Amino acid sequence: xxxxxxxxxxxxxxxxxxxxxxxxxxxxxxxxxxxxxxxxxxxxxxxxxxxxxxxxxxxxxxxxxxxxxxxxxxxxxxxxxxxxxxxxxxxxxxxxxxxxxxxxxxxxxxxxxxxxxxxxxxxxxxxxxxxxxxxxxxxxxxxxxxxxxxxxxxxxxxxxxxxxxxxxxxxxxxxxxxxxxxxxxxxxxxxxxxxxxxxxxxxxxxxxxxxxxxxxxxxxxxxxxxxxxxxxxxxxxxxxxxxxxxxxxxxxxxxxxxxxxxxx
Amino acid sequence: xxxxxxxxxxxxxxxxxxxxxxxxxxxxxxxxxxxxxxxxxxxxxxxxxxxxxxxxxxxxxxxxxxxxxxxxxxxxxxxxxxxxxxxxxxxxxxxxxxxxxxxxxxxxxxxxxxxxxxxxxxxxxxxxxxxxxxxxxxxxxxxxxxxxxxxxxxxxxxxxxxxxxxxxxxxxxxxxxxxxxxxxxxxxxxxxxxxxxxxxxxxxxxxxxxxxxxxxxxxxxxxxxxxxxxxxxxxxxxxxxxxxxxxxxxxxxxxxxxxx
Numbered sequence: 001x002x003x004x005x006x007x008x009x010x011x012x013x014x015x016x017x018x019x020x021x022x023x024x025x026x027x028x029x030x031x032x033x034x035x036x037x038x039x040x041x042x043x044x045x046x047x048x049x050x051x052x053x054x055x056x057x058x059x060x061x062x063x064x065x066x067x068x069x070x071x072x073x074x075x076x077x078x079x080x081x082x083x084x085x086x087x088x089x090x091x092x093x094x095x096x097x098x099x100x101x102x103x104x105x106x107x108x109x110x111x112x113x114x115x116x117x118x119x120x121x122x123x124x125x126x127x128x129x130x131x132x133x134x135x136x137x138x139x140x141x142x143x144x145x146x147x148x149x150x151x152x153x154x155x156x157x158x159x160x161x162x163x164x165x166x167x168x169x170x171x172x173x174x175x176x177x178x179x180x181x182x183x184x185x186x187x188x189x190x191x192x193x194x195x196x197x198x199x200x201x202x203x204x205x206x207x208x209x210x211x212x213x214x215x216x217x218x219x220x221x222x223x224x225x226x227x228x229x230x231x232x233x234x235x236x237x238x239x240x241x242x243x244x245x246x247x248x249x250x251x252x253x254x255x256x257x258x259x260x261x262x263x264x
Numbered sequence: 265x266x267x268x269x270x271x272x273x274x275x276x277x278x279x280x281x282x283x284x285x286x287x288x289x290x291x292x293x294x295x296x297x298x299x300x301x302x303x304x305x306x307x308x309x310x311x312x313x314x315x316x317x318x319x320x321x322x323x324x325x326x327x328x329x330x331x332x333x334x335x336x337x338x339x340x341x342x343x344x345x346x347x348x349x350x351x352x353x354x355x356x357x358x359x360x361x362x363x364x365x366x367x368x369x370x371x372x373x374x375x376x377x378x379x380x381x382x383x384x385x386x387x388x389x390x391x392x393x394x395x396x397x398x399x400x401x402x403x404x405x406x407x408x409x410x411x412x413x414x415x416x417x418x419x420x421x422x423x424x425x426x427x428x429x430x431x432x433x434x435x436x437x438x439x440x441x442x443x444x445x446x447x448x449x450x451x452x453x454x455x456x457x458x459x460x461x462x463x464x465x466x467x468x469x470x471x472x473x474x475x476x477x478x479x480x481x482x483x484x485x486x487x488x489x490x491x492x493x494x495x496x497x498x499x500x501x502x503x504x505x506x507x508x509x510x511x512x513x514x515x516x517x518x519x520x521x522x523x524x
Binding site: 003004006007009010011013014015016017018019020021022023024027064067068071074077078079080081082083085086087089090092093094095096097098102104106107108110111118139143196197199200201202203206207217220221224236239240242243246247250 | 267270271274275277278279280281282284285288296297298299338339341342344345357360361362363364366367368369370371372374375376377378379382394397398401405430455458459461462476479480483484488491492495498499501502503505506507509510
């Protein structure tokens with residue numbers, strides 16, 4: 001039991017962290033009556049954006065996992081791992097390089113004769129629909145979803161699909177009725193994880209988002225950096241709310257993930 | 265055939281943006297509508313490797329290495345406890361470990377800032393260091409817990425029977441077997457530290473500069489060349505980690521095949 005002492009520094013640091021969240025909650029209590037009018041639109045766009053981009057990332061990710069199920073080389077692992085590790089800030093920069101009016105995509109479209117000038121390309125960055133933000137999230141989230149569902153695919157008992165095929169199901173039907181339902185738990189927990197990260201992300205909406213409506217983290221950040229210090233409590237209150245939403249989502253994700261543990 | 269085309273598409277989607285980034289980092293002029301830069305330059309790379317930018321990059325590296333060392337050292341015993349022992353409150357401890365991952369970065373950094381200010385300390389390099397170590401800790405514990413699970417307890421017991429004390433067992437039996445996980449945790453930890461933005465900003469009070477605090481304003485100002493050069497560092501770090509991951513996983517697999 002002497003080794004228990006060695007865990008204390010780490011536990012102390014973690015307790016400080018939780019204590020800090022407690023302080024934010026307490027100091028934010030006076031801010032609840034003073035919430036920014038932009039809160040509801042911010043909450044709405046944050047949830048909508050996170051939902052749509054995570055859903056897209058998981059659906060395309062499952063497709064990619066099917067496509068790459070037999071590819072286990074270092075090259076394919078690297079292609080899939082890199083976007084997961086590259087920070088949000090850089091993902092935003094990549095999207096800017098591709099999709100601004102003078103980005104590579106409009107240049108390619110011009111080269112193909114599909115648009116006549118820069119102005120024909122719709123503004124996809126800092127737009128109210130959040131297309132640029134969504135693409136940045138999908139670029140980062142898709143490979144993550146592909147990696148975890150690909151892992152589950154390879155662990156799956158191949159006899160299940162073989163039996164379905166023997167019973168007369170075509171390859172598409174076997175995938176649809178056997179493989180996909182078995183992938184449901186792992187895709188759901190990947191979705192919840194991406195959803196949680198997207199709700200809390202700051203750099204992507206800060207760089208690619210429209211001036212209005214701002215996402216929740218950007219709204220909080222603006223409240224904190226505002227010259228008017230009276231706006232800090234309201235920002236702290238919203239920060240607590242954001243943390244609570246994310247913690248609850250992770251709790252659900254853990255529960256789903258545990259229920260879906262492969263047992264064969 | 266379709267599969268092959270689709271796989272090429274996958275590679276394009278992931279590698280084309282990186283290729284464009286690399287091109288911007290050496291482009292002097294890239295006028296509309298040409299598909300390749302009109303003039304090349306080594307200026308952005310040169311600027312990055314001299315003067316204050318180079319100093320900031322160096323500071324980022326030192327911060328990353330130190331925070332990783334601290335976090336991994338603290339994580340080793342905690343990971344062992346979670347891998348080996350069952351005790352009341354274990355679930356709670358696991359939740360505590362995951363807390364810095366679960367709470368979004370802004371809220372997390374804000375909490376640490378409140379803690380710092382309430383305890384009468386001012387923002388500093390050390391505060392940033394502690395913050396980074398804290399955000400590395402969950403990843404390190406998760407990776408090392410798997411590592412500890414892979415070490416048969418019988419080996420340690422045998423060493424003890426042969427007269428080794430706790431420290432010797434750790435140094436000569438556990439540590440060598442833990443090395444792949446330690447390497448992985450350290451590599452990942454370094455990248456986590458390198459990528460932190462808000463914690464650095466809030467705990468450093470705007471005085472501690474790292475790669476991210478340098479890069480974000482540059483992106484926002486639309487300085488394509490300098491932004492691309494700085495961002496390439498992250499891409500290289502990510503590639504380096506992938507290499508590490510491949511090597512470590514291959515070594516672990518070969519050891520497993522020898523053992524069985």
